[in-house]
Amino acid sequence: xxxxxxxxxAIADPTRRIIISKLSQRPLxxxxxxxxxxxxxxxxxxxxxxxxxxxxxxxxxxxxxxxCEAQLTQLDEVTDWVTQSRKLWNQRFEKLDQFLASTKx
Amino acid sequence: xxxxxxxxxAIADPTRRIIISKLSQRPLxxxxxxxxxxxxxxxxxxxxxxxxxxxxxxxxxxxxxxxCEAQLTQLDEVTDWVTQSRKLWNQRFEKLDQFLASTKx
DNA sequence: TCATTATACAACCAAATGGTTGTCAAATAT
DNA sequence: ATATTTGACAACCATTTGGTTGTATAATGA
Numbered sequence: 396x397x398x399x400x401x402x403x404x405a406i407a408d409p410t411r412r413i414i415i416s417k418l419s420q421r422p423l424x425x426x427x428x429x430x431x432x433x434x435x436x437x438x439x440x441x442x443x444x445x446x447x448x449x450x451x452x453x454x455x456x457x458x459x460x461x462x463c464e465a466q467l468t469q470l471d472e473v474t475d476w477v478t479q480s481r482k483l484w485n486q487r488f489e490k491l492d493q494f495l496a497s498t499k500x
Numbered sequence: 501x502x503x504x505x506x507x508x509x510a511i512a513d514p515t516r517r518i519i520i521s522k523l524s525q526r527p528l529x530x531x532x533x534x535x536x537x538x539x540x541x542x543x544x545x546x547x548x549x550x551x552x553x554x555x556x557x558x559x560x561x562x563x564x565x566x567x568c569e570a571q572l573t574q575l576d577e578v579t580d581w582v583t584q585s586r587k588l589w590n591q592r593f594e595k596l597d598q599f600l601a602s603t604k605x
Numbered sequence: 606t607c608a609t610t611a612t613a614c615a616a617c618c619a620a621a622t623g624g625t626t627g628t629c630a631a632a633t634a635t
Numbered sequence: 636a637t638a639t640t641t642g643a644c645a646a647c648c649a650t651t652t653g654g655t656t657g658t659a660t661a662a663t664g665a
Contacts, residue, residue: 396620396653399514407512409504412581419588425642438624440642445606458631459641467589470582476517477575477582484524484572503651513653543654545612565661600631604610 402469403476405449410434417467418452424459464475501550507574515539516547523557523570530566571605 406412409436414428429439443463446452455462511517519533534544551557556574560567564596 398621399512403514403517406581407508409508410623412508412524415585416588417593419585421592426640430579434623435625436642437626437644441623457515465585465588465589470586473582474579476511477579477661479525480520481572481575482568483521487524487526515653529611539653540655541612542614542656546653564660566612 400448402449402472405446405451411446414442415465419461422462422464505553507554507580510551510556516551517549519568524572525566527567527569
């Protein structure tokens with residue numbers, strides 16, 4: 396197995412999706428992120444590291460705090476892939492409809 | 501760890517994304533799906549099983565063949581989450597712009 | 606009829622994942 | 636000055652993941 400560090404893998408974990416949702420509203424430090432997550436701060440820090448490695452968050456040192464800020468432009472990669480797949484899939488049905496319509500004539 | 505079987509996890513694996521892309525164009529059996537994938541047919545079958553368990557593909561027995569067909573409505577869940585997160589994230593900057601504009605006056 | 610094809614099922618494996626605890630250092634608050 | 640908070644780093648762990656091979660069976664083609 397190869398350690399994958401891409402956007403698709405980043406958003407695969409539900410905890411990471413919660414973290415991204417929180418940070419999409421305002422920057423937070425690691426303690427704040429972990430506040431209502433039933434998990435050790437170390438576990439949170441690990442998720443943060445993964446998200447940082449994927450370029451989905453950036454860090455700003457502020458005294459002893461690490462302030463995390465979302466960087467969500469990368470999510471376009473996901474939207475693009477999903478949109479493209481759904482488009483092709485829908486086209487299959489459109490073509491089928493056209494065929495049915497033409498044979499009815 | 502809990503075995504997750506959701507759309508986000510389904511599309512996290514690059515091989516599964518290739519499979520979904522192929523099937524978004526036309527239904528294929530397991531052998532056809534594996535054709536240009538450098539992997540055993542058994543490995544492909546495992547990915548198929550995961551995608552089926554997530555409800556992203558449906559199977560039709562046709563003699564000895566298992567014809568796989570994409571079922572991509574579920575991908576809306578991904579689009580919805582991404583859109584919502586990006587929306588909130590963009591609003592942060594809009595608010596900042598407004599603030600800067602108001603202080604300039 | 607007999608070889609081939611399509612796939613299911615099971616066992617196995619190394620690596621990745623998602624968590625834990627413990628220790629340590631630096632910044633901050635009392 | 637000292638206690639507390641923040642978070643880094645490392646070791647450890649069980650489970651999951653993504654692959655492998657080997658065997659068996661049913662459908663199909665020659």
